[in-house]
Amino acid sequence: MSVETRRNLGTVRLPAGFNGLLPALVLIVLFFVVPVLALLLRSVTEPEPGLQNYAALLGDGTYARVFFNTFLVASVVTIVTVLVAFPVAWMLAIMPSALASVVFGVIILSMWTNLLTRTYAWMVLLQRTGVINRTLIAAGVIDQPLPLINNLTGVTIGMVYIMLPFMILPLVGTLRAIDPMTLRAAALCGASPFQAFRRILVPLSLPGVAAGGLMVFVMSLGYFVTPALLGGTSNMMLAEMIAQMIQSLLNWGLGSAAAFILLVVTMALYALQLRLVGARRMSGGL
Amino acid sequence: MLLDYDRMGWLRVALLGFTALVAGFLLLPVVFIVLLSFGSSRWLAFPPPGWTLKWYQELFADPAWLDAALTSARIATMTAILAVAIGLLASFALVRGQFAGREILRGLLLTPMVLPVVVFAIAIYAFFLRLGLGGTTIGFVIAHTVLALPFAIIPIATALEGFDKSIEDAAIVCGASPLEARLRITLPSIRIGIFSAAIFSFLASWDEVVVAIFMASPSLQTLPVKIWGSLRSDLSPVIAAASSLLVGLTLALMVVTALLQRKVRT
Numbered sequence: 290m291s292v293e294t295r296r297n298l299g300t301v302r303l304p305a306g307f308n309g310l311l312p313a314l315v316l317i318v319l320f321f322v323v324p325v326l327a328l329l330l331r332s333v334t335e336p337e338p339g340l341q342n343y344a345a346l347l348g349d350g351t352y353a354r355v356f357f358n359t360f361l362v363a364s365v366v367t368i369v370t371v372l373v374a375f376p377v378a379w380m381l382a383i384m385p386s387a388l389a390s391v392v393f394g395v396i397i398l399s400m401w402t403n404l405l406t407r408t409y410a411w412m413v414l415l416q417r418t419g420v421i422n423r424t425l426i427a428a429g430v431i432d433q434p435l436p437l438i439n440n441l442t443g444v445t446i447g448m449v450y451i452m453l454p455f456m457i458l459p460l461v462g463t464l465r466a467i468d469p470m471t472l473r474a475a476a477l478c479g480a481s482p483f484q485a486f487r488r489i490l491v492p493l494s495l496p497g498v499a500a501g502g503l504m505v506f507v508m509s510l511g512y513f514v515t516p517a518l519l520g521g522t523s524n525m526m527l528a529e530m531i532a533q534m535i536q537s538l539l540n541w542g543l544g545s546a547a548a549f550i551l552l553v554v555t556m557a558l559y560a561l562q563l564r565l566v567g568a569r570r571m572s573g574g575l
Numbered sequence: 576m577l578l579d580y581d582r583m584g585w586l587r588v589a590l591l592g593f594t595a596l597v598a599g600f601l602l603l604p605v606v607f608i609v610l611l612s613f614g615s616s617r618w619l620a621f622p623p624p625g626w627t628l629k630w631y632q633e634l635f636a637d638p639a640w641l642d643a644a645l646t647s648a649r650i651a652t653m654t655a656i657l658a659v660a661i662g663l664l665a666s667f668a669l670v671r672g673q674f675a676g677r678e679i680l681r682g683l684l685l686t687p688m689v690l691p692v693v694v695f696a697i698a699i700y701a702f703f704l705r706l707g708l709g710g711t712t713i714g715f716v717i718a719h720t721v722l723a724l725p726f727a728i729i730p731i732a733t734a735l736e737g738f739d740k741s742i743e744d745a746a747i748v749c750g751a752s753p754l755e756a757r758l759r760i761t762l763p764s765i766r767i768g769i770f771s772a773a774i775f776s777f778l779a780s781w782d783e784v785v786v787a788i789f790m791a792s793p794s795l796q797t798l799p800v801k802i803w804g805s806l807r808s809d810l811s812p813v814i815a816a817a818s819s820l821l822v823g824l825t826l827a828l829m830v831v832t833a834l835l836q837r838k839v840r841t
Contacts, residue, residue: 306672313665313684313724321687321721324702325694331701373597380594383580392598394829399601401825403782405802406818410604413611413619413810420607420621453601469578482577482586490577511691513785518806528693535697536789548694559689563682 325552328545335542342546352530352547359527362441362516363509366448370456371502373449375494378460383469400454408518411447412438415519439521447519448509455508456501463497500566507558511551527551605822612815619812630816640817643801650712650797651780654719658776659769661720662727669728670735681728688725692785695722700789710792718786723776730775734768735761767839774828 332342346352381389399407414420415437422434437443467490475485513528520526527547534544580587607621612630614623634640669681687695699718700709708714738761746756762769784799791800798817805814 306668307674309664309666309668310672310680311664312661313728314680316661316717316721316724317684317687320699320702320717321695324698325690328694328698328701376590376593377597380590383578385580392594395598395601397829398605398825401778401829402605403799403802403818403821403825405782405784405799405806406608406821407604409802409806409810409814409818410608412806413815414604414607416810418618423621450600450604453597464578467578472577473579485577507689511693513691513693528691531693531697532785532788535700541701544697548697551691552694555689555691 329549329552331541332545332549335545342542343550345543346546346550355525355527355530356550358524359510362444362448362520362524362526363506365441365445366452366509367502367506369445369449370452370505371498374453374456374460374501375498377453378457378464379490381457381461382464396454396457399450404451404514407450408447408515411443411450412518415443415446438519441520441524443519443521444516444524444526447515448512451515452505452508456505459501459504460494460497463494467493496565500562503558503562503565507555507562510558511555608815609819609822612812612819614812617812619810619815630812633813634816634820637813639796640798640801640813643796643798646712646795647781647798650715650719651777653712653716654723654780655773655777657716657720658723658727658779659731659772662724662731662772662776663769665724666728666731666735670732671740684728685725687721692722692783696786696789699786703790710790710795712795715787715790715795715797718790719780719783720776722783722786723779726775726779727772730768730771731765732768734765738764767836770835771832774832778828 333340335342377392381392384392416422417434417436417438419437421437422431425431426434437446471493472485472489475489476482480488511528512526513532516526517529517532520529528551531544531547531551534540534547538544577583577586583590611619611621611623613626613628614621615625615627615629616623665684669677669684695718699721703709703711703714703718708717742764743756743761746760747753751759782799783797784803787797787800788803791797796804798821802814802817805811
């Protein structure tokens with residue numbers, strides 16, 4: 290057997306330029322795909338083979354509440370984030386660049402600051418005796434402290450705070466890509482500013498809004514830290530429930546099944562988003 | 576004239592006002608926490624009755640905080656090195672390779688960024704318990720590298736896509752070996768991408784809470800785990816002091832990034 294043939298037998302033939310992917314693929318398959326699949330296997334084998342974990346999760350009112358609440362929080366957070374982000378992205382897209390870089394600096398600082406630090410700050414700001422309540426009472430706006438924490442309000446404020454950069458940054462790109470001439474043309478043809486906004490600016494920026502909004506929604510669905518610290522026990526979200534099932538109750542079967550439900554919903558929405566923007570453009574947010 | 580900054584009239588005033596409000600909202604917690612860390616009230620009253628450095632003294636007097644910070648720095652540094660090395664190799668293959676299923680593989684490598692961390696956290700926790708890697712530095716580094724890899728690949732691949740490969744080919748024509756051309760021509764040209772990848776993957780590990788909560792053992796705690804534990808027991812101002820130091824680190828990283836970007840432009 291010649292050296293050449295032996296080499297061909299000994300190595301699997303890989304396509305040109307593929308080798309560089311091997312370390313990454315080994316890492317991801319061995320320490321991501323395999324553990325996640327093993328977890329899913331647990332959801333149908335523990336405590337005994339069968340689908341009873343899923344039946345328990347989907348048939349019980351307590352769990353149904355958690356699912357409902359997760360979708361509720363994610364929806365509210367997404368809507369508020371879109372409404373707040375749009376005007377800011379709009380201004381950032383057309384503002385003089387010196388001014389815009391100041392605003393970008395603030396956004397990056399907030400985004401890069403440690404997640405727990407930001408959440409801790411909101412806990413202190415929003416608590417019963419916190420700055421916001423005291424200021425409002427001192428100003429005579431309210432007599433009793435508002436319940437701003439351990440409820441939907443607290444989670445929404447904390448989550449919108451975290452999600453805003455992820456919505457604003459890609460949206461600036463979308464808005465910058467719109468040709469200002471289209472709006473000038475609309476004005477020349479007699480459109481009022483409101484009509485131009487509703488019939489030109491909004492439709493043209495819709496792909497960016499949809500992509501960003503979907504990303505915020507998906508991230509919110511599985512969020513753990515902020516809801517766990519700013520939310521209340523009565524409006525627990527899915528990620529926290531999963532953590533509790535594993536960490537405190539050691540119920541691996543039920544916890545894995547809940548994790549699988551979260552995974553399927555997330556991946557389905559991710560696939561939808563890939564269709565909207567394409568895998569390459571996903572990186573725009575960084 | 577909705578996209579003409581100079582001809583928007585009152586609308587510009589309204590939108591600028593709103594943008595300023597949102598910028599204030601984004602800045603509020605960061606500034607607040609730094610001010611609070613110098614406030615003398617144990618109950619976090621604001622404005623503080625007086626100014627003090629005692630929370631910083633308390634922070635530095637407790638070896639558990641320093642220990643946690645050093646553990647985090649060690650794990651994040653190893654994670655960043657691994658993620659950048661693996662991400663660099665993968666990016667070359669993803670950008671330049673000619674093979675079917677490239678987009679699918681790209682999607683697979685970016686999945687850890689999208690999958691809810693809590694799902695990965697319990698999966699890797701269970702897996703490492705079986706392998707005996709739970710609560711070990713190597714376990715932390717592996718888990719964090721999985722999470723950091725997308726943040727390494729995205730900036731490097733983007734930089735590589737913007738690099739004209741014919742320059743590398745020219746170096747080879749002029750007698751450089753392919754490896755030499757890559758090391759001496761291509762890598763320096765995409766260094767900003769590599770540098771961003773290093774910062775992002777460092778931060779991905781340094782800030783990571785969820786996997787860390789599951790993986791941590793009493794003898795191996797990262798900084799976020801230590802903060803998480805303190806947050807759950809009380810809202811002590813010592814956390815504000817620790818947080819302010821983290822804000823300082825973020826600012827330092829931002830300044831370094833901005834300076835490097837400016838250097839490249841000029």
